[in-house]
Amino acid sequence: MFFMRLGRMLLQDKIITQQQLDAALKRQREVGGRIGTNLIEMGFINEKTLTEYLSKHFEVPSVMLSELTIDRSILDLIPQELATKYEAIPFKREGKILHVAMANPKDVFAIDALRFATGFEIKPYVATERSIKKFLEEHYKSKALEDEVMEEIGAEDELEVVKEEKEEETTSELAAMVESGPVVQYVNQLLKAAVKERTSDIHIEPYEKSVRVRFRIDGVLHEMKPPPMKMFKAVVSRLKVMAKLKIQEKRFPQDGRFEARIDGKRVDFRISTVPTLFGEKVALRILDRSQVSLNLRDLGFEEQPLNHLLRALKNPFGIILVTGPTGSGKTTTLYASLNEINDPEINITTAEDPVEFSIMGINQLQVNESIGLTFASALRAYLRQDPDVIMVGEIRDKETTEIAIRASLTGHLVLSTVHTNSAAATITRLVNMGVEPFLIASTLILVVSQRLVRKICPHCKAPLKINEDDLKKYGFEPERFKDKQLFHGLGCDKCRKTGYAGRIGIYEVLPVTKKIRDLILDRATDIEIEKAAVEEGMITLREAGILKVLRGETDIFDVAKETTLR
Known part of the structure; x- marks a missing residue:
């Protein structure tokens, strides 16, 4: 060379x-x-x-x-x-x-x-x-997968769409056209391939002279070979028919859902269509219950934070908040928490947008803002339903927050989510929304902040050698890893050459102790609250990630990407 x-x-x-x-x-x-x-x-x-x-x-x-x-x-x-x-x-x-x-x-x-x-x-x-080799392998594997899908088009391969009890008739000629032929086979194979690859989202995107299809796997988008351009509109129409959307309506966004039985299991698909410059962009969220554990002990909590959460769930009243960015597993944590206390002696109700999974023994309501059924109105209605526990999908405004606080003050345990970057920042966010500090201090029990990190692929896991300068570059203290063996994934066929397979949660759990309550009443900053919580033993997101790195569950690169050094 x-x-x-x-x-x-x-x-x-x-x-x-x-x-x-x-x-x-x-x-x-x-x-x-x-x-x-x-x-x-x-x-x-x-x-x-x-x-x-x-x-x-x-x-x-x-x-x-x-x-x-x-x-x-x-x-x-x-x-x-x-x-x-x-x-x-x-x-x-x-x-x-x-x-x-x-x-x-x-x-x-x-x-x-x-x-x-x-x-x-x-x-x-x-x-x-x-x-170059990694790029070649990823490109041609996705191409091979799509070629396999295209080869199977026209074969006798049906995917059963689970019908709801009330089904509206569709008379559109386009709907009739997409009910049979290669379009149906392509869509069926696309959905099956996505479920097989543990995909969380499918994106179908039109451009001037081409179409792009991408699968989000373990939080990362992977490009797949798209259908022929001439098939694009029919593919979109087929998906809209499955979700009972108006296939003639292409000017406004639409949302819907459908269930399909794939490899013997029922999988829920949420569809969103948005008009773009060159046609409708489609996003499909895949909710595969078989891929999700609703047991808190399986989600990745360290022992001490898990015990804090389990104790908080035993409270008869108060507020527990879960925070993190979109796609960080907040809903799974809430579902697992409700599952932990799900008992015939307890009346549990939820208001969600959307309802991701149905859980036996829990009364679940789908919020619909287009008809005025908001989180706040659902909360008010539930307070007349003799609830013990109320889960609200998200606290978005002061009105919902105040109703949640009122519910906790009248003897109900309330669980919800907030969009902030850390557990301590959740408290200051509530104050900034106009909630009086004394109300927060008297009702808030515990805050969970979380992220998802990718797990190292067990099939290509190998020791990682990294120098002190690189550790510092990623925001880590070299002393923390002295004489420790770190690992990473080399990339193999099992993991699509990524080195990762699956994800696991890292959690920052902040119990609201007397010291934290005093800081809330004093309108302390999130930095002051976090410092006090760490002094009382709180494990930060970064530290929770490091513990998983030291156990060989993930690598420092993904922890550095998902956490910030504060």
Whole structure:
């Protein structure tokens, strides 16, 4: 590649040590791959540093493939065989020039072959072998999955849509058209593939000359090969028919739901359509009860925070709040909490938007703001239903907060969610909404702040070597990891080459003690409240993540991404 081997060059420039080079060479002899790939996977150098280094020595521009969203029409300009053979990824086209990421941008034979195959002048950029291989594997696996789906279109493969008791008739000609044929088969296979891949959301997005389909798996979007452009409108119409939406209405957003039986289990789909410049964008939320545990002990709580929550749930009155960003598992925590106290002797009611799962023994209400059924009005109605426990999907305004406080003061246990970044910030948020501090201090029992981190894939889990500078860069104290073995996932077929499989929660649980109540009454800042809580033993989100890193459940990269150092 260079006149001097890469490993020696990195050593000479003091980017790695002799010990690191020896270890990487030993691993290279055992598992193969280029020395740069082995150095990255052992944690001795990061992707960006190596890419910039290669750019400097090749004297060509560099590109970070992980930071790009590449149109599939560009990717398809280089056939799979050539892309794999020459480790080349096209990422941009300008007139007759094709910009290509290459592991060896000085390979004139490769450049000539690509020029001949594509008809474009090739402008090479350098990228690491590891990033190119990862990109190739992810792109062609998603392409293979879609090809498999398309092959099965037309085969006898029915997916049963679970009918509701009252079913409206659809007379639209378009609805009749999409009830049969390859469109039905494509949609069925798309939904089945999404459930099989543990997808939480499906995105179907129209553009001027193409369609994009993406699956959100473990919180990260993965692009799939889309249906033909000519099939797009029929696919959207088929999904709208399944959800009993108005297929003629394309000017306004619509929301709906449907259930389907997939591999013997009932799966709930929530659909949202939004008009965009080139057609309707569709988002499908998949609610697969078999993938969700409603046992608090399975969610990832550390022992001490879990005990705090279990004690709080035994209170006959008061407020318990769960906070975190969208998609952080708040509803699952609320459901698991209700499941913990679900008993024939207790009357439990909920007001949700939407109701994600039905739970036997719990009275669940779907909020519908279009007819005036808001969280606040649902709460007022429930107070006349002799409840013991009330769960409100979200506290969004002062009115809902005041009714929740009134409910707790009159002998009810209230559970709800708030959108804030930490447990302590939840308290100051309530004050900023105009709630009197004495009301918060007298009713709030406990606050749970949470995030979801990805679990390391057990099939490709490997030791991670990382230096002190990189630990500091990610906001960690090196001493915390001294003499500790850390792990990461190398990426394999089982995990779509991501190194991760599934997610688990990390939790920050703040009990409202006498000291915290005094701070609330004094209108203390969230920083002051958090400091006092930590002094009383609260485990922060960052610390909860570190504990999982030390146990080998996740890696420092995902914990750094999901938590902030305060």
